[in-house]
Amino acid sequence: MRAPVRIKTLTIDGKEVSAKEGETIWQVARENGIDIPTLCYLEGLSPVGACRLCLVEVKGANRLLPACVTQVEEGMEVTTNSERLVNYRRMILELLFSERNHTCSVCVVNGHCELQRLAQRLGVTHVRFPYRYPDLPVDASHERFAIDHNRCILCTRCVRVCDEIEGAHVWDVMGRGIKSQIIADLNQPWGTSDVCTSCGKCVHVCPTGAIFEKGKAVAEMEKRRQFLPYLTIMRGGKQ
Amino acid sequence: MAQQIVIEPVTRIEGHAKITIKLDEEGNVADAWFHVTQLRGFEKLCEGRPFSEMPSLMARICGICPVSHSIASAKACDQLLAVRIPEPAVKLRRLINLAQILQSHALSFFHLSAPDLLLGFDSDPQKRNLFGLIEANPQMAKDGIKLRKIGQSVIEILAGKRIHPSWIVPGGVSEPLNVEKRDAILAMLPEAKEITLRTLQWFKFSLEKFRDEIRAFANFPSLFMGLVTSEGKWECYHGRIRVVDGGGHIVADQLDPTEYQDYIGEATEPWTYLKFPYYKPKGYPNGMYRVGPLARLNIIDGFGTDMADQEWAEFRELERGAVLSSFYYHYARLIEILHTVEKMEELLNDPDILSKHVRASAGLNNLEGIGVAEAPRGILFHHYKVNEEGLMEWANLIIATGHNNLAMSKGILQASKHFVKGKQLSEGMLNRVEAVIRAFDPCLSCSTHAVGHMPLHIQLIGPDGTLLDELRRD
């Protein structure tokens, strides 16, 4: 016998909602038609709370909480949209843009990019921080795909999809802080990995132009990730 | 001790350019150079990037003729893929390049040069701009704005509204043309033709007034280079290279553009990053050649469209051999505009232009590719080398401003000798030197003086490096 599902009641943006125990604020918000912006979170993959874009205000909490990993509690009062939150979200995006080289106009995903779309949605018109212009390589050693570290925002979706769904675990994160970088296997050219099955899942979950199909011209790469919920259901996985 | 005058246009594009006029001990003009440095950046910038980005990346070299750079780049990429792109894609690429030439020529003629031509070279610089033109001749100003708009609209209809279109891709174009778009373009062309004919009429009528300029504006024999079809007709997309001398005689014909290194040398000088391309068989610097509208009209046996052919025949009557004065670049531009309109009509009336087969797909099959096309200002070379993974290792670009560099320097020398008197700098001299540069319409000048005069900075530097005189116009 399964344990009975407990129901929690709370308010999100002043609206009374009920939720199942164990659900996250993000999930409940979405069930109620409230869209909290995310970048690292992707339904079907385990949440990691890395990008902090989904930060929300919870009354009584002394800090902002990431909605994608915070479970609902009885009586919570959540605010998903305020001037303060929008400011933080903008700042996070600006930092992401300044950290690496995002040249949207010559990017393979120009017009189909989650980072770009979010920036538009949140009204990021300029970046207040100095650009770092790091000198980062493109690894095009794989026969069909390439990874351009200049466009990577370290969301780790590729790491998780490869590990959790495909089961190959090609990707990992190397280094700490600003020096972090996505690596294949033991920090070797992607094309030399003997565990990569060339399934292309990382290509399609990557929110930016960091992982793409070779030969795609500028603005031609569109990500298709309809496979994700389907695969997780097939494997009986929980969200 | 020799002295130098340095003229430095303050530019809004990457890099900078300046003019150096060298005086001898007596204070007479001894030599002059025009230098630009903005291109090195791009050749470096693309290193390590996937070649498939190049048509869009290279488009950013020039804000005025991005399309032509895209095309030369895409042709180089076609070679990397080792594909022959479908014929409809060739037609579409040609169509958009024609629109680019139309748009850019209209900008050059009406916005940048017409004020000089209409108001006089010595008129108040504050008035010598598009606004002055609107006052003096509203019809012509309106025509210019309209014509440029038509060129721009054609580009937008084909490639989308983005500032840097990504429609031109390795292997062809990303989307076919549909009936509505075709008809929308066709509907704009009659007006473009009318405007051009009207302006040509006016220009021919006014030529008399510019006898001085015609004589002094880079008027000297040189070689001329550009693309022609296998029948020797005007060509802006495929074709082979023809070289004609100052007497109008064909020096070389049907040269394979991808073998440019066999016949084009690139000399370097210690005082500038810019390379000086020259025609190898004549050596350096005698192998000086000009490219662009004037050159194209000098090398061809005709346009292959009725109205432009008539105008061309009249144009070639100006001189017995090749037409030598760079002042005639303006005239040549107008005739080319006429041809682009006729040619666009012809292409759009070909049912094949609507074909869905506009792209060849392939992986990387060659490690080296060379793409050549005619840009508004002259023939354009993009030469790429990539590694086995398709990442760029090396690029060499020769752009019109580069090709014309020797001739432009010589033209500035000629104008300086004529107009620079003594060690004092004068506004009049500034105007003429500026107008000579403008006749060539280097990318640089058009990006820097879209509204009105060209920002210039002249310095007269004494033998010990001290500043003797300075003239600035921002």
Ligand code: SF4
């Ligand atoms: S990944 Fe997105 S944000 Fe980054 S350059 Fe590409 S389009 Fe712009």
Ligand code: SF4
């Ligand atoms: S490569 Fe893409 S999916 Fe992977 S961490 Fe970077 S941005 Fe995220």
Ligand code: FES
């Ligand atoms: S989406 Fe919640 S932290 Fe990234």
